[in-house]
Amino acid sequence: MKKANASKSKATIVHISDTHLGFKAYRYLDKNTSLNQRELDNYNSFKKSVNKILEIKPILVLHSGDLFDTTRPSNYTLDFAIEQFRRLTRAGIKVIVLAGNHSTPKISEQSHIFKIFRHFENIYPLFKGKYEHLQFDDIVIHAVSQSINEEIFANELKKVKKLTLPKKNKHILMLHGALSGFKEFSMSEFNELNIEPSVLREEFDYIALGHYHGKEKIKQNCYYSGSIMPLTFSESDQEKGFLMIDLNTSSVKFEQIESRPLIDLPTVNAQDKEIEQIEEELAKNIEKTPTGSVCRQIVINLNAEDTVQIDKSLLNKLRSKCLHYQFDPKNKDEPDTQSLSESIGNLEQEFVNFLNKTDTKKKNIFQELGLNYLEKANETN
Incomplete structure (x- = not known):
């Protein structure tokens, strides 16, 4: 267990998630930076969030997954993320960042980008795909990051269900995934993991969920904070920002971040x-x-x-x-594209489904190679 000191004079934490740094959409470039305009919009939303967090001065910032949009962020994206995190840590704010499905490699041989954060003081990356915990004085962080598959993730969640949570400490749980049994919280993405509702125990002082892009209260002590900027038209009616939690009073407040409409x-x-x-x-x-x-x-x-x-x-x-x-x-005679896309799934999932129906002995090799090529093609696009 990794232990660090934290001030006991305050108990405010910030819950932020699904920032998807490096996200790109459409062909428009910013004239000053030559960056994709939507990519730049997202950086601006993240910087606004950091500015506001510095005003709030919480003891901890919890990022519950999908910091980056891909497993291989550009040098610009990585440099931007590190600089914004360092703005927080230089102010004495500790940052705990959980790996989600977008930031986690789909093949075992690829090194995890989160390893770089281990070289920076007061940034605590959680990316091993298993149960981990950190302690900051009387605050204990329990977390399970993105696992290789559903079976491993489920087994790690069983450990969470069996945890003894001494009342002398404040206990926080961090998870990234879709709430099992509730279709509205699914993003229909490849390697999306499901969280059994029974894991969301009332004994936790707060549960920080990531993956679903909408701000949503699941239980009295459990929230999705949502993304910081609308990324798709399905999010057009959602408020975007992050959550502030007072662990002493259990109050949860939403801080809205304005972005391009x-x-x-x-x-x-x-x-x-x-x-x-x-x-x-x-x-x-x-x-x-x-x-x-x-x-x-x-x-x-x-x-x-x-x-x-x-x-x-x-x-x-x-x-x-x-x-x-x-x-x-x-056209009124056209099939519903949303229903069609849901039935087909994304390209990565279709590729895996196809391989699962074959009898080849080299299925695992083909899967790793294919997913690697698809990921590179996606990053190029």
Whole structure:
């Protein structure tokens, strides 16, 4: 067990998660840095979070998974993360960072990026894929990071269920995964791990969950803090930020972090409407949208013939107001893409499922090679 000193004069901690540093989307580059604009937006949200945490001056910061968007963050991303963490540690704030599925290598031979944090004082990386614990005076951190597979993770969670938790200490549990039995907390990602609700014991003073991107209270002592910026349109209606917890009073407060608006515009139903009526609705929907937003406009019951008749100059005008304007027409005869994607799964999961149906003796070798190539291709894209 690793032990460190911490001030007993305060018991405020911060719970942050799913920052996905290095996340990229769309083709737009920032003119000053040449970075992907959404990547830069995310860095700005993280820096705002650190600025606010420095004002709060908590005793600990708990990051409950997916610090990085990939297992191999760029040099820029890694340097940025280290510098922001060092801003906290120089202020006397200790940082405990748990590995989630995005930051954990999918093949055993790849070294874990979190090893680099071991060289920095007051940064405590947890990435071994098994039960670990840290103690800071009377505060004990219990954690299970992303494991190689579901079976190992479940076995490690059994250790958590059997823990003796002396009342003389404050006990905090950190986990990254989807809450088993609740579809809404699944991100439908490869190597997503499931957390049995029985693990979330009331004896813990606080349970910091990561993986689900929405802020959600699971139990009186258990929360998902959510991500710090909306990354997809499914998150467009979610508040983003982090949580502040007072271990003495058990109070939990949310600190919102503002970021570039990501807006799912009101759906336009083209059924029995003239093209001019559809265009009028498209223009009206974006009137009050802040300049520079990321927007998606879904139009249902719009067939291919009508789609090409939409005024291109109007669409260009709408796009000019946004960082990104996604015009998404849907023919009433088309299958539901969301349902289709859920049934198919992502490419990595489909590859593993395919191999599981084969009889080749070299299945494990093919799986490791294939996942490695897919991961490299994803990072390149």
